[in-house]
Amino acid sequence: xxxxxxxxxxxxxxxxxxxxxxxxxxxxxxxxxxxxxxxxxxxxxxxxxxxxxxxxxxxxxxxxxxxxxxxxxxxxxxxxxxxxxxxxxxxxxxxxxxxxxxxxxxxxxxxxxxxxxxxxxxxxxxxxxxxxxxxxxxxxxxxxxxxx
Numbered sequence: 001x002x003x004x005x006x007x008x009x010x011x012x013x014x015x016x017x018x019x020x021x022x023x024x025x026x027x028x029x030x031x032x033x034x035x036x037x038x039x040x041x042x043x044x045x046x047x048x049x050x051x052x053x054x055x056x057x058x059x060x061x062x063x064x065x066x067x068x069x070x071x072x073x074x075x076x077x078x079x080x081x082x083x084x085x086x087x088x089x090x091x092x093x094x095x096x097x098x099x100x101x102x103x104x105x106x107x108x109x110x111x112x113x114x115x116x117x118x119x120x121x122x123x124x125x126x127x128x129x130x131x132x133x134x135x136x137x138x139x140x141x142x143x144x145x146x147x148x
Contacts, residue, residue, distance in 0.1 A: 003123035003139070004040040006077070008113060009050035010129030011143040012043065016051060016066040027143065034148035042124075043074040044116040046109050077116055087115035090137055101133040114138045 014027040055064045091111050102108050114137035117124045131140035
C-alpha cells in the first residue's frame with residue numbers, strides 16, 4: 001500500500017504558478033505522474049491558506065485560478081478541531097523539548113500541516129521543499145524525490 005501524498009505550501013505554490021518555466025513544469029509533471037499511478041494526493045487547508053493569502057496579496061489572479069482548480073480536483077483536507085488540538089499538543093511538546101520550529105509568536109503552519117496529515121490515519125508522506133521541521137512529526141520528503 002503506497003502512502004498518501006500530502007502537499008505542503010511549497011509544491012502547492014509551484015503547482016499554481018502559471019509560468020511555463022522548468023520548476024513549475026516539473027512539479028505539474030510530477031503531480032500528473034502521481035495521479036496516473038493512482039496515488040492519493042491530499043491538499044490540506046493550511047497549505048491552501050498559506051498559498052492563497054500570498055496570491056491574493058500579490059493580485060496573481062491566474063495563479064489563484066489554478067489554485068481553485070487544484071482544490072476542486074484533489075482531495076481537500078479541511079481544518080478540524082481534532083487537527084488543531086493535535087497541532088497545539090505537538091507545538092507544546094517540541095517547545096518544551098527546546099526544539100521549536102519557529103518563533104513563539106508564529107502560528108506555525110508546518111505543525112498544523114503535520115497534524116492535519118496525522119489525522120488521516122493512514123500512511124502519509126508530506127511533499128515539501130523543506131522537510132526539516134515537518135519530519136519531526138511525520139514522514140516528509142522533498143517533492144521531487146517522492147516516486148509516484
